[in-house]
Amino acid sequence: MTERLHGTWLLVRFELRRDRVLIGAWLGVLTLTVVASAAGTASLYSDTREQVAAAEAINASPAIVALYGPVLDVTSLGELAMTKMTVLYAAFVAFLGVVLVRRHTRVEEETGRAELVGATAVGPDAPVAAAVLEAGLACVAIGVLAAAADVASGLPVAGSVLFGASWTGIGLVGSAVALLAAQVSSSARAVGFLASAIIGAAYLLRAVGDTSVTWLSWLSPFGWGTQLSAWSSPRAWVLLLHPLLAGVLVAVALGLRRRRDLGAGLLPDRPGPATGSPRLRDAVTLAWRTQRTAVVGWTVGIGVMGVLMGSIIPSIGSMLDSDGARAVIEAMGGIGGVQDALLAAITSVVAVVITCFGIAIITRAAGDEHDGRSETVLATATSRDRLLLAVGALAILGTTWLLLVAGLATALGRGDGLAAVGASLVQAPATWLVLALGLVLLTLRSRWAIAGWGLLAVFVTLGQVGESLRLPDWVVGLSPYSHVPKYPVEAVTWRPELAMTALAGLALVAAWLRFRSRDIG
């Protein structure tokens, strides 16, 4: 047995070394949100009465319960503070497990690196064991950090520890789901899709259970976090369910793995067409053809989220009718009716999420260049201008389209006019500017494109939390998002919109000039 696992620990160390930035950033951001939630909720409500009223408002709105889960004990501050963390943010913990396991199993097989490692003196089960172990370590770490963050923010120790343990548990489940998915398909992209779909289905099952047939929630790992009731009269045995399920999934995955060859999947690869469509003829149609699944997926996702958000806004509006909450929402969304302020605030967050689509398109273009596919395209009669146009158009038009979808879906969910469409579209110039800067990074040097994510993170931090951190105005003003008019609370101010559009145009020209004069590869 030890022979089959020889070298596992070496591989774990190697993987931790490769993932130090990824895991560090993921853990850091999640820990910060726990701190912000714990400290923020306590300051939001001045007395227990307001706090209970808020908890009851959550339970009274099926839309919020569907998204965040219910509050079992309305008198518990800890439970109220951690509602979102227990269910919605637990999904991000599960995704950390998915990303880590997929990265060290199927991605390694697809690139052929698994063969390279497999041919050395490591045991045949060592790579899988190392992937699971590494993801497990990351899940334990996030559990410990979350618990510590809660304790440091003044929440009860016992509840904090149980809550942290539930995060570790959901992370283990996510890792195990990814390991199972990695046995099924030979495509790393499909593995990511399959694992996300399973996690999404589990989330949906809980949403249905929490809002109607309660026992259904017990069938979903996302329901267990709530049913654990970490903060008052806890059922600690619920914590056994996560590792139990994860263990079963891992055992099944290992069974499947023994039956297959390295690099093969249980599902056969579906064959593609033997000839190309006449429409697939240049860089622009190629970009659309390779990314259309992503565009459709984002459109559906943003649409569903928009409808959900739109239908939640009226109920949250009443729930947040306390002075502290009003101050927070108004800081983010401007002065005006709480509902309008909420719309502006939510839309500004959605705009950031949508910008991620454009950044992903730009970083994929960098991947095409790095792998040599851009070279193949440029060795045909395709010009550099056209190649850059394909990337830029897909990123910018795709993002604008998603903003429109978000606005329409939110308006549909609210059933209250088209203010949501306006609120969404006023975000466009800021997203254009961010993407144009992303394109400048890509054209300066393809390796720098990845810094687009860092740029986005900096802008978000400045724009969303800069004011509450009392940073100087000019620092906050560096973020394009801080100049977006807080429509419909305030009137649309055209000056910043036009200025950002013009700056985006300048950045695009700079990117275009640079791309004409630099080495490819």
Added chain:
Amino acid sequence: MSDTVDVSRLVKSFGATRALDELDLRVAQGEVHGFLGPNGAGKSTTIRVLLGLLRIDSGSVTVFGLDPWRDATRIHRRLAYVPGDVSLWPNLSGGETIDLLLRMRGIDPAGTRREELLERFGLDPTKKGRAYSKGNRQKVALVAAFAAPVELLVLDEPTSGLDPLMEQVFNDCLAEHRAAGATVLLSSHILSEVERLADRVTIIRAGRAVETGTLAELRHLRRDRVRVEVSGAVPDVAALPGVHDVTVDGQVIGCSVDPAGLPGLLSVVTAAGVVSLSSTPPTLEELFLDAYRSPA
């Protein structure tokens, strides 16, 4: 007639590394030109300059008499390129990729030899890009390159992933294009391949062309290995001009001879009575090793 590819004193640096150091390369119209060198000598960098993907630091480069940096797309309409390490789009099938590459060169796939070539290379066009092995990815690029008539083929180590049977198919395709008048730049480190296919050869080392010419011309620069058996007294050939590395084993003399020293050697051994004589020209292998051993 001007050369199809004309590179002179080309310099290209990446940071502090001088990848191409005053490289000269001329490919005449209609010839198969072997471009030989080990990994890291600058073959791929040269090709990427010829495709207009890299900006040069100094020197001059023309393809079809045009500047590849300024007129890239005009040049690319007239050539086909097969990279050494073919990377495909993971979710496009091989058939889609071939048709896309042809259409991007302005060619309608319907009027080409793609079906016949798929058959000859034994390639399944319905597989997705991610599912192909290295050899099959290379076949996708080769089918796209060979499917239509083209003026210039730029092939960067095109057979590195192919088995011997497929190499034969590759050789046949190359011969057909050559017969149709195509010019070929074939980069390789497989010497026997270049020896079999190329009309002229340029050997590159550390970014500099160290030898160039037809195989015959290169051999003229080099010593033949001569083995001669004489009936009479063994003459002292070591003192003759242009004769080196002499060994004597009974009546058998072995030596290396410069082309200029051959007449002198022959008259001496003829006087001693030749029983048998063999002369072996250096293989490309030896030329190659020679080019690398001598200081640049």
